[in-house]
Amino acid sequence: MIFYLLRRILYTIPIALGVSLICFMLVHIAPGDPINAIAPPDAPLDVVAQLKHEYGLDKPLPVQFSIWLIHVAQGDLGHSLVTGRSVWEELKDAIGNTLRLSLVAATIGFFLGSVFGATAAAFRGTWIDRTLVALAVTGVSLPHYWLGMVLVVIFAVLLNILPAMGAGPGGMAWIWDWEHMQFLILPAVTLSAIPMGIITRTVRGIVVEVLNQDFVTTLRGKGLLKSHIFTHVLKNVAPSASAVMGLQLGYLMGGSILVETVFSWPGTGLLLNNAIFQRDIPMLQGTILVLAMLFVSLNLIVDLIQTTLDPRIKRS
Amino acid sequence: MNDATTQRLDNPNESAPVNKAISTNKSRGYWQGVALRLSRDKTTIVFCVILFLMLLAILFGPLLSSHDPFEGDMMGRLKPIGFEGYVLGTDELGRDMLTRLLYGGRISWFLGITPVVVAFSIGGLLGVIAGFEGGWINTMIMRITDVFFAFPSVLLAVAISGALGGGVFNVILSLTLVFIPPIIRVAEAVTTSVRELDYVEAARASGASNFIIIREHVLPNVLGPIFVYATSLVSVSMILAAGLSFLGLGTKPPDAEWGLMLNTLRTAIYTQPLITILPGFCIFMTSICFNMVSDGLRSAMDVRT
Numbered sequence: 001m002i003f004y005l006l007r008r009i010l011y012t013i014p015i016a017l018g019v020s021l022i023c024f025m026l027v028h029i030a031p032g033d034p035i036n037a038i039a040p041p042d043a044p045l046d047v048v049a050q051l052k053h054e055y056g057l058d059k060p061l062p063v064q065f066s067i068w069l070i071h072v073a074q075g076d077l078g079h080s081l082v083t084g085r086s087v088w089e090e091l092k093d094a095i096g097n098t099l100r101l102s103l104v105a106a107t108i109g110f111f112l113g114s115v116f117g118a119t120a121a122a123f124r125g126t127w128i129d130r131t132l133v134a135l136a137v138t139g140v141s142l143p144h145y146w147l148g149m150v151l152v153v154i155f156a157v158l159l160n161i162l163p164a165m166g167a168g169p170g171g172m173a174w175i176w177d178w179e180h181m182q183f184l185i186l187p188a189v190t191l192s193a194i195p196m197g198i199i200t201r202t203v204r205g206i207v208v209e210v211l212n213q214d215f216v217t218t219l220r221g222k223g224l225l226k227s228h229i230f231t232h233v234l235k236n237v238a239p240s241a242s243a244v245m246g247l248q249l250g251y252l253m254g255g256s257i258l259v260e261t262v263f264s265w266p267g268t269g270l271l272l273n274n275a276i277f278q279r280d281i282p283m284l285q286g287t288i289l290v291l292a293m294l295f296v297s298l299n300l301i302v303d304l305i306q307t308t309l310d311p312r313i314k315r316s
Numbered sequence: 317m318n319d320a321t322t323q324r325l326d327n328p329n330e331s332a333p334v335n336k337a338i339s340t341n342k343s344r345g346y347w348q349g350v351a352l353r354l355s356r357d358k359t360t361i362v363f364c365v366i367l368f369l370m371l372l373a374i375l376f377g378p379l380l381s382s383h384d385p386f387e388g389d390m391m392g393r394l395k396p397i398g399f400e401g402y403v404l405g406t407d408e409l410g411r412d413m414l415t416r417l418l419y420g421g422r423i424s425w426f427l428g429i430t431p432v433v434v435a436f437s438i439g440g441l442l443g444v445i446a447g448f449e450g451g452w453i454n455t456m457i458m459r460i461t462d463v464f465f466a467f468p469s470v471l472l473a474v475a476i477s478g479a480l481g482g483g484v485f486n487v488i489l490s491l492t493l494v495f496i497p498p499i500i501r502v503a504e505a506v507t508t509s510v511r512e513l514d515y516v517e518a519a520r521a522s523g524a525s526n527f528i529i530i531r532e533h534v535l536p537n538v539l540g541p542i543f544v545y546a547t548s549l550v551s552v553s554m555i556l557a558a559g560l561s562f563l564g565l566g567t568k569p570p571d572a573e574w575g576l577m578l579n580t581l582r583t584a585i586y587t588q589p590l591i592t593i594l595p596g597f598c599i600f601m602t603s604i605c606f607n608m609v610s611d612g613l614r615s616a617m618d619v620r621t
């Protein structure tokens with residue numbers, strides 16, 4: 001067990017390196033000389049040359065990569081071309097906002113998905129099952145940015161009961177009161193559609209499979225109450241379901257860019273959107289790197305938790 | 317095919333209950349079974365028909381329309397649905413919505429389907445090679461794949477598109493890169509399971525070359541599952557492609573494309589909310605149809621992934 005955990009942690013290192021390499025290459029696949037991504041276009045030539053030397057752009061790529069990696073390891077993600085502030089400074093608050101949004105969205109999605117999935121499995125073959133499965137397919141097929149606009153039309157334009165954009169008064173300061181929370185509702189519900197769909201499908205699949213296993217038949221034969229059988233089924237479903245949920249949380253954090261754009265939610269997505277719009281490549285690179293690293297760590301944590309929850313898992 | 321089968325196929329009266337025909341008629345091939353199961357799956361057929369109608373509409377609809385998709389009328393901006401001469405109203409520049417939605421479908425479908433087709437060819441090839449060869453080739457291909465899996469797909473698409481800049485080609489390139497790794501994984505998994513089967517062993521023992529084994533014994537057995545998986549990606553691809561355009565990374569105005577239209581119409585969300593959400597509805601319809609057809613194919617072909 002310890003051996004497995006250690007190996008799993010060690011295995012993350014080459015992945016993290018690969019992720020850094022891809023992020024590093026983003027500057028180099030951008031059209032034009034990479035120095036244009038770092039220096040403002042109107043910089044004098046000697047400044048450009050000095051910057052080139054400073055960033056090691058006059059050295060071969062592998063050397064550049066190691067220099068960049070050392071910078072990153074020290075928390076230096078470069079500077080935004082637009083504001084001139086360090087990328088990390090810009091990112092700090094945005095990450096908090098994205099995390100808050102995706103955690104709330106994930107909670108809604110997980111709750112609905114588990115309830116829908118388990119209900120569909122319990123009533124499999126009936127109209128209840130078919131309705132819930134249709135709902136799940138709809139959730140997965142919805143372009144979430146469009147769902148966001150539809151919700152804005154319904155709740156902000158037609159009914160005028162919820163705000164359409166922003167994160168509430170007070171700029172970055174967040175308080176869990178209604179004044180702020182009302183801004184969170186629409187984007188969070190929008191984001192929760194996809195995990196709702198995926199988790200409904202997953203939970204339904206696993207529960208149906210477990211219900212067909214011999215031990216459930218035995219429990220039924222023993223005359224156990226339905227609620228007791230349910231507890232047994234739940235124990236068997238929890239590990240794989242939680243793994244899917246963990247992954248979905250990661251997808252939400254990385255995938256909230258479109259929804260954040262629709263609602264002008266001041267998170268990493270809006271930051272990315274602005275960076276793309278202003279061709280602020282260091283900002284783009286830094287944000288992607290941090291989000292991808294969060295996703296990698298989340299994957300690791302999910303895996304470790306799953307292994308602890310379910311001792312049957314002994315992967316080679 | 318023996319004479320008895322030919323007769324039975326030619327003479328539908330003889331093939332009594334259909335489900336019986338599947339189990340008793342041993343000489344009926346796998347694909348005939350798939351076709352039979354599909355033909356009895358009403359839901360899938362309905363969604364297939366809707367998809368086909370949409371395809372006809374975006375291919376031939378623009379030819380029938382009397383409006384120009386790019387020519388607006390500043391006096392006739394944001395007319396409501398059903399306004400005289402404009403079945404679905406007009407957009408923020410006074411262009412006919414219906415015409416633009418039909419034109420937009422062409423680019424949106426192209427942007428959504430092309431990456432999956434390209435990724436299916438490249439990812440399928442790499443995955444089959446990795447699965448069949450095993451050893452260090454497998455390790456190399458699969459470890460590189462793992463790195464791409466460390467990115468949520470939306471993030472990877474946005475990262476590559478964002479760095480490359482906008483444009484149709486860049487959207488296709490970035491989405492292709494997003495879909496190659498998952499296809500490699502599926503292709504590698506099914507190939508690995510087929511490689512160990514007895515008939516592959518037998519072919520090897522009788523001296524068949526790797527090329528022949530892959531062509532004759534591996535591909536026919538792995539292409540189906542990989543294809544089904546690829547069809548399930550079309551829906552995601554449509555959403556992502558339109559999403560990149562929505563972010564301003566796809567086509568540029570005044571082109572008609574559903575994601576881009578959705579973005580430019582956002583300014584009109586308080587004046588004509590219904591018109592604003594029309595392009596997104598088209599994306600949603602396409603995406604759900606592809607999802608349902610893919611699900612139908614999966615159960616008809618009895619693929620488990």
